[in-house]
Amino acid sequence: MIKPGNDDVENHNGQNKEMNLRDYQLELAAPGLEGHNSIIVAPTGSGKTHVAIKICLEHIRKVKKPKIVFLAPVKTLAQQQFLLFKKFLDDDPDMVCQLDGDSDSTIPVDSIYSRHTVAVMTPQILVNMIKEGQAKINEISLIIFDECHNTIKKKPYNIIMNLYMDRKFSSRNTKLPQIIGMTASPGLRKVKDKGDAIEKVMSLMANLDVASPPVQVLRHKEELRRHQTEAEYELIVVFRDPGNRFHVRINRVMEEIEDEMRSGFVKFESVLDDKVQFTGTTSRGCQSYESLITALRQECKKIEDREASQYFMAITKHLLMYNQSLVLNDHISGKFALLYVRQELAKQPRNKIEALLLAIFEKFGPEQCQGVSPLLRRLKSMLLEKSQESSQLRCIIFAKTRLLSDTLATLLCEDSDLNSIMEHNTKRLTGSGPSSSELGMTKVSQLDTLKQFREGACKDIVATSVAEEGLDIDACNLIIDYNYSSDEVGFVQRKGRARAKGSKFVLLAYNDSVHARKMKANIQLARMTSETLNSIKETDLHQLKSEITKLQLKDKRLRELPSSVAQSYDSNMCKLSCLDCKQFATSSNCIHHINKQHRVVVDPDFPDQSSFEEVPVGMEDLRFGDEMPTVGKIFCGNQECRRQWGVRMRYLGIRVSVLKIDNFLITNDAGYKEIKKKWNKAPFDSLKVELTTEDLEIISRSEELFSSDDDD
DSSP states (O other): OOOOOGGGEEEETTTEEEEOOOHHHHHHHHHHHTTOOEEEEOOTTSOHHHHHHHHHHHHHHHSSSOOEEEEOSSHHHHHHHHHHHHHHHTTSTTTEEEEOSOOOOSSOHHHHHHHOSEEEEOHHHHHHHHHTTSOOGGGOSEEEEETGGGOSTTSHHHHHHHHHHHHHHHOTTOOOOEEEEEESOOOOTTOOSHHHHHHHHHHHHHHTTOOSOOBOOOTTHHHHHHHOOOOEEEEEEEOOOTTOHHHHHHHHHHHHHHHHHHHHHHHTGGGOOTTOOOOOOSOTTSHHHHHHHHHHHHHHTTOOOHHHHHHHHHHHHHHHHHHHHHHHHHHTOHHHHHHHHHHHHHHSOOSHHHHHHHHHHHHHSOSOOOSOOHHHHHHHHHHHHHHHHOTTOOEEEEOSSHHHHHHHHHHHHTOHHHHHHSOOOOEEEOOOOSOGGGTOOOHHHHHHHHHHHHHTSOOEEEEOGGGTSSOOOTTOOEEEEESOOOOHHHHHHHHTTOOSTTOEEEEEEETTSSHHHHHHHHHHHHHHHHHHHHHHHTSOHHHHHHHHHHHHHHHHHHHHTTHHHHHTTTTSOEEEEETTTOOEEEEGGGEEEETTTEEEEOOTTHHHHEEEEEOOTTOTTOBSSTTOBEEEEEEESOTTTOOEEEEEEEETTEEEEEEOGGGEEEEETTSOEEOOSSGGGSSSOTTSSBOOHHHHHHHHHHHHHHHHHHHO
């Protein structure tokens, strides 16, 4: 059953092969090996996955007909953990599998899942399988949650545990899986004091149904220290260039647009909600300004008046664009920021409000910019210095956005000074995305980047937060937070990515930024975590179990409260209108589905509300499912708007229109008015009616009719 490998496995007289864990790892595994639910809290690089595999092996040995699910929050991490599981479990072809959600395999997912004892996947796949009836909580004997601090709020991990809790409280004798959670930090986000911290950890314990203190290394701390690398921390402060031309001119542009917006509040007062307002109380070019405008934009999406909606949507879009350009100016250069602005302006439709906004830029915006930012100059000098010190440099640079990561990676890769010492071949590493225009990466490209980094073909990675959690890169010896910080979980995770001896963790930040202060707060929270776990460990076990049960019942009552409210909308037919211009698109009763995946419009009038374009050459092979190539795009039929609504796909020889719900404002006669990011959050059942051959005839006939009208 177990494949030997290096020191991890030993063979006892050729009979039983077992993992040879270190003493501190056995200490972490102990409650899980005895069949108890537990949360394992241990530093990154301590071998938590090996501990999990050991628990799995013991579980397989003890349990009749075991069924194990190992969950990782992102695909790259799931792939890494799957390969480690295979190392110990691949003697039996039916032992371990990976379900990645985008496999081209013709074998149904439920068939692969049911045939294997251990399934490695991301949590959303398990959520989908349970909803589709392909998996059942009570038929799983063990679930392992990697990076279990994500078991909060409405995240997929917690959705799974909510299903678990519903079953737990529905019957006293119900069968439930053993739960194992693993994390480097349980997460003390926004806690004010130790009491808050204890409540936060207790909440995580309740969510994972763990009634005993989180497991830490206590008896074998010295052994853990010998095998753990602690990166040295350093703060480097950079001062901004005074009177930066790009910053001054773009601020003037944004000021003029904000004044125009305020006049719009007066002009459209009769059709605006009270929530549509702008305080302008924060500095431009920072995250808080982006959050302010994004929140305003969300409210503007709900404006039903077409002229007002188009006006405010255009203004907020431009303010967000200029705010992003200020970020690029701060982190890269005014030249790149100006190029970004001009490219974005060229994409905008030509209508009255867009013409006004363009005129503001042409009047007040910069014409040209030179030089690089102080931040980038310091980053380059640091990389040059480290490259000269060692040819074994492996550096991960964390940046806030995909755009910033992509731009920075390109610049560093092409930098002649850096490449004169060694070939850095800098790559970017971002999360998956629906299209390259959103700078997302496929799983294959993510894994290829990590492979090149491990093997030394690439010396630097510029990454978003996707590289924080769990990625095993032993060779990494330099971590740089590029004017960027997150909470204490991110701090612990990033610091743990530097695992080579002599590693450094550097925060490179502007002198007036909040990042240095946040970093100090994160260090304090990391220390508080240890104190909090010790306090919970000292709590009476009977009292602890009682508190956990109270938290679970309270959470169950809260989850049940909004269900009756949500159901009240189900019987009301909804209208879907363009998010930008509010032109009517279709009704909810015209949304049918293919294989419970793709929402297709079956509306004879839809071609009159929309416009279609063929996919450019080279994109024909993009697929959303078997035998369903993407053949075109759908746009709003309002030529002054032209928002993309979705894609055109070929299904059984017919072109069908597949919509993306977040492109629409959803309303009904009962006063419902919302925007949803996912179809399963819609106030109507989008999977109620499956697409039929009769539907395909209606679609084909209606498009032929409208094509004939156009020809006339």
